[in-house]
Amino acid sequence: MVDGCAVKVVDADRVSAVRERMPSAGDVTDTADVFGLLADPNRLRLLVALLDGELCVCDLAAVTGQSESAVSHALRLLRAHRIVAARRSGRMAYYRLEDPHVRLLLDVALAHTEHTEAIHPERDGRS
């Protein structure tokens, strides 16, 4: 509960209240990490493709329009974070979406994006 920044606080009560409710650094990092895995269009496409069921690497490459190497790299990352899981059959590898939490996030995000599509006139200070 050390402060280190309390010098110029305006609303001290709100600040400590919010600090109380703030998740631990570990939780925040963990959550940011998950969002980071969903933040790449190609990875996102892979996961969306897997929403309907398992697919092998070459089909994932075909669906998402990436090289199989890129797909493999992406799946490796997702696998390391237990977001997808692999089933092997001969020389094929079938991947499925394993993390229900991520599935929920995807559902929420996609549902809203379809509605909000037109409402994104951003592009302000960056490009």
Next chain:
Amino acid sequence: MVDGCAVKVVDADRVSAVRERMPSAGDVTDTADVFGLLADPNRLRLLVALLDGELCVCDLAAVTGQSESAVSHALRLLRAHRIVAARRSGRMAYYRLEDPHVRLLLDVALAHTEHTEAIHPERDGRS
């Protein structure tokens, strides 16, 4: 709707079916973009702090333990994407979480992270 990658497709039906359901490139990019904004621990902390209501920049800096410059930069980004909005009062700027969609994502993510916290021994998943 040409394929361009259909050479090595295994399950052609599944592939075209999934391709049908795949959101447009714009939607995917847009969604990945939103996830990207949530993928930074400091930005995430800012947004979590704003879940309870508006706060000024210096208080946000105090709550999240960042420099005010860093906070201002982060808020600028979030503002450009209409995720937060600013209310000015004198020389203070009070920011609030403006995008209900993002609020929902945060709620979902944080709820699950609190439960899943212990279950993240990220390793390479193979058997």
Next chain:
DNA sequence: CCCTCATCTGAAGACCTGTTCATATGTACA
């Protein structure tokens, strides 16, 4: 066995992102 095919991996380069330092803007108040 040897060759092919599906997938995986490592290394390297280009690209993007976040932080910091210095400075600018603009409001309040003496």
Next chain:
DNA sequence: TGTACATATGAACAGGTCTTCAGATGAGGG
């Protein structure tokens, strides 16, 4: 008006991430 303060901005540097290329692994078929 001039100083103090809250916030905003720009440029630059450091570190990370994604893609690609080349080669490795391991299963299946002749």
